[in-house]
Amino acid sequence: MAISIDNPFEPMRSWLFLPGADMDALIAAPTTGADVLVQELEDFTPAALRPKAREIAPQVMNEWRRRGVVPAVRINPLETCGLDDLAGVMPGRPAVVMMSKVESPAQMEALAAEITRWEAHLAIPAGSTHIVPNIESALGIVRAIEIAQASKRIPAMLVGTEDMVVDLGADRQRDGAELFYPRSRFLLECAAAGVLAIDSPYTFSDHDGAQADLRTSRAIGYKAKAVVNADLVAMTNRASTPSDEQVAAAHKQIAAFEAALLEGRSRADVDGLVVEYPSYNSAKRILKRHALLSTMVAARERAHATLG
Structure with a gap:
């Protein structure tokens, strides 16, 4: 699970x-x-x-x-x-x-x-x-x-x-x-x-x-x-933080897979990787984690700035 x-x-x-x-x-x-x-x-x-x-x-x-x-x-x-x-x-x-x-x-x-x-x-x-x-x-x-x-x-x-x-x-x-x-x-x-x-x-x-x-x-x-x-x-x-390269790759994989679905295909080829639902979901998890960490770090930086 x-x-x-x-x-x-x-x-x-x-x-x-x-x-x-x-x-x-x-x-x-x-x-x-x-x-x-x-x-x-x-x-x-x-x-x-x-x-x-x-x-x-x-x-x-x-x-x-x-x-x-x-x-x-x-x-x-x-x-x-x-x-x-x-x-x-x-x-x-x-x-x-x-x-x-x-x-x-x-x-x-x-x-x-x-x-x-x-x-x-x-x-x-x-x-x-x-x-x-x-x-x-x-x-x-x-x-x-x-x-x-x-x-x-x-x-x-x-x-x-x-x-x-x-x-x-x-x-x-x-x-x-x-x-x-x-x-x-x-x-x-x-x-x-x-x-x-x-x-x-x-x-x-x-x-x-x-x-x-x-x-x-x-x-x-x-x-x-x-x-x-x-x-x-x-x-x-x-x-433990997604790198800029990983984030860019995730965006690319998601876009390609969603475009393939619109064309009636169930997979897309992205830089040699066959993107299907498992890798599509993995890419979405990378972006979600990146967003969570960005929000957390920004909140901490605000707290430090407020306290001087």
């Missing part, structure tokens, strides 16, 4: 994770250009600093929202300290609550119930807080469809990197060969469930490797990616 056109996260290309207690980095984060900013309360925040991270979460979420960026947070599983995380962050009204190490629908049902309780307590519009499960194990991947369907709050899911490698017993490699199948299967499961698939982050620091990883990500069909290095945000956004 294709991603719903009503999915508000369909155009979100880059999901930048930030240390949960680093106030300077959190407040400066909107300048990175990331579509979604994630205050990370799990691995990026030592246990001793989590109380501080929870305390500053409302201020951080409000600032991100004011700057026109989607505010998100990643909490620990509820069975560890996730309930404490949730109590700290929900007053900030995050648009997205991610949870790490999700392996079952029951975890999402429990999280959805807690969020519903907090929405009622804080007079937050019911159902407005979205959930993005983080899948970081083989068990999570084989249950991905069930997890995605556990709550109507779930518009997207994210596949992890380092914990996934550990769970598989694999060796971490710069070319990501050990993750190719998990990433591919996860994408397939998300497409079947009708949710946006967010690709695993590239966790090395070299730009050439990151570029190669993005090429692989796009080649197998991802349109969104987790980012743990702010320097890679612009590269990630470019990779």
Whole structure:
């Protein structure tokens, strides 16, 4: 099943994770250009600093929202300290609550119930807080469809990197060969469930490797990616944005196919590509995505201009 056109996260290309207690980095984060900013309360925040991270979460979420960026947070599983995380962050009204190490629908049902309780307590519009499960194990991947369907709050899911490698017993490699199948299967499961698939982050620091990883990500069909290095945000956004050449080609294919239909033909030849309904619809999706991204980026630029 294709991603719903009503999915508000369909155009979100880059999901930048930030240390949960680093106030300077959190407040400066909107300048990175990331579509979604994630205050990370799990691995990026030592246990001793989590109380501080929870305390500053409302201020951080409000600032991100004011700057026109989607505010998100990643909490620990509820069975560890996730309930404490949730109590700290929900007053900030995050648009997205991610949870790490999700392996079952029951975890999402429990999280959805807690969020519903907090929405009622804080007079937050019911159902407005979205959930993005983080899948970081083989068990999570084989249950991905069930997890995605556990709550109507779930518009997207994210596949992890380092914990996934550990769970598989694999060796971490710069070319990501050990993750190719998990990433591919996860994408397939998300497409079947009708949710946006967010690709695993590239966790090395070299730009050439990151570029190669993005090429692989796009080649197998991802349109969104987790980012743990702010320097890679612009590269990630470019990779997931239709280029001028793609937009021009899409216009050409659509025009040729529609002209062929008017002439009673069911296909058109455009620069060696046989354009039929599947490629015609693909071209229309490219133009729709380009329009969505243009609107989103323009709105963010207006917010930045207004705030100086």
